[in-house]
Amino acid sequence: MTDGTVPPPPDTYLGDPAVRAEWDGRYADRENLWSGRPNGALVAEVADLPAGRVLDVGCGEGADAVWLARAGWDVTALEVSGVALERAAGHARDAGVTVHRVHAGLVEADLPAASFDLVSAQYPALLRTPGGAAERALLTAVAPGGVLLVVHHAGVEDHRPAEGGFDPADYVWPSMITALLDDDWHVEVDEQRPRVVPEGGAGAHHAEDLVLRARRLR
Incomplete structure (x- = not known):
């Protein structure tokens, strides 16, 4: 696949096939779903x-x-959409960098425990x-010593369910993660702030971010 308009052939995807199909469809509908720029809060x-x-x-x-x-990080990129993952691979090749791809849902991937210095989830x-x-x-x-x-997007968690569509109650929000943190964690940032909004791409209308940064102590 070179143009990213159709899903790739079956592979070793680990996860719910319906979730994969949903996201493959979203990516296949547009040449570029996102802006192509790194998220401002991450930077x-x-x-x-x-x-x-x-x-x-x-x-x-x-x-x-x-x-x-x-920036020198050893990157493992996790994604449920094969279409998106192929595009990510192409961008990495164009940039001359190595990105390790995992085609899976987060839970189903069964990643090695306590193995990442940074776990980044941007608008997951x-x-x-x-x-x-x-x-x-x-x-x-x-x-241990690493950062989550x-x-x-701020405010979305409190939205009422859309008729026949998106229900915020179905998804994980930063407050749910904060509620699980114990004495093994130190919260370094937990705030709402203006979003650095990239031009173009889905989600550009959201103006405020919720940012949770927590360090694992042990």
Whole structure:
């Protein structure tokens, strides 16, 4: 696949086929779903961190992953959409950087525990489960001394369900992750702030971010 307009052939995808199909469809409908620029909150929050191993959760078309790799990070990019992941791979090749791709849902990927110095989830569409599997998967992936960075659109969590469509209650929000943090974690940032909005791309109408940055102490 070279133009990103159709899903790739079956591979070793780990996750819900319906979720993959939904996101493949969204990406296939547009040549570029996102702006192609790294998220502003990520750039700001990573500026003072030494490069190490990073997990980019829901990497999309790879703008964050490529930016992190250029900054010296060893990047693992996780994504449910094969269409998006192929685009991310192409952008990495064009940039001359290496990005390790994982085609899976966060929970189903079963990533090595405590193995990433940074886990970045920028506006993630993580489905809630009764046991908080997605939230716990984010926390488990962070190495001692490492940082979890979760950024989401402010105000969306409180929206009423759209008729026949998006229901915020179905998804994980930063407050749900904060509620799980114990004495093994130190919250460095937990705030709402104006968003650095890239030109173009889906979600450009959102003007405020929720930013959670927590460090795992042990």
